[in-house]
Amino acid sequence: MAISLGQELVWFSDETSARLEDLQFVLGQGPGLSFQYETAVREVPDLGLLLDQQWPQYAAEAGKLGIAALFIWPVHIGAVQMGTMTGYRRTAGSLSSEQSAQGWLVADALAQHVLDHWPASTDDVDGPGRAGAVDLHRAEVHQATGILSVRLGVSLTEALDRLRAQTYACGGSLADTAHALIQRELPDDID
Incomplete structure (x- = not known):
């Protein structure tokens, strides 16, 4: 659930x-x-x-x-x-x-x-999905969207689309992709 x-x-x-x-x-x-x-x-x-x-x-x-x-x-x-x-x-x-x-x-x-x-x-908070906690699981997604928007000089919508595309291409989770971008583990020019 x-x-x-x-x-x-x-x-x-x-x-x-x-x-x-x-x-x-x-x-x-x-x-x-x-x-x-x-x-x-x-x-x-x-x-x-x-x-x-x-x-x-x-x-x-x-x-x-x-x-x-x-x-x-x-x-x-x-x-x-x-x-x-x-x-x-x-x-x-x-x-x-x-x-x-x-x-x-x-x-x-x-x-x-x-x-x-x-x-x-x-x-x-206790962490993602743990009993007794409610987390905002996409907080880093929103942060990464903003970072990408500034880095690339594109709208927030386009930045989120690029983040989604990178996630889909890699087959991982959106949270993991966002975290990697924030930690500078991804290139600045996500296509």
């Missing part, structure tokens, strides 16, 4: 969940990106059927991770949808009504968890 508020990943249960969310952000496609003001679970019961349809790159990359199905619940705080909770399965198929209902309970509980554990300062 992973919780994202807007485009910011704030909690994940395992590395696969984090990678799935990262792929959506890097590729700019996926079932959670256009999920706003929805009141039902979005089911993608067979990612293999999407290889030539809605999210071809995302479906292919998720398939490489062994993911066959995705399920996205809206995360509400009161009446306001704040983000999404994404779950995955390694076998194709829809959720049963009981599984869907349990997902709603988990989404509500995690929304409360996120609120209860939102860091008051950077000293209050």
Whole structure:
């Protein structure tokens, strides 16, 4: 499971969940990106059927991770949808009504968890994905975007696109690419 508020990943249960969310952000496609003001679970019961349809790159990359199905619940705080909770399965198929209902309970509980554990300062965090902590996993991505924008004299949008392209070309995570750029482990002229 992973919780994202807007485009910011704030909690994940395992590395696969984090990678799935990262792929959506890097590729700019996926079932959670256009999920706003929805009141039902979005089911993608067979990612293999999407290889030539809605999210071809995302479906292919998720398939490489062994993911066959995705399920996205809206995360509400009161009446306001704040983000999404994404779950995955390694076998194709829809959720049963009981599984869907349990997902709603988990989404509500995690929304409360996120609120209860939102860091008051950077000293209050336990690290990415750790229980009891809410981290802003893309803070370095935003910093790296700004650095790249200044270095190359391009807009923030173009800088982020170049950072995403570098990440995709290397097959790593966006956070790792951003960290490498900040630490000057990447060349200044990312294409």
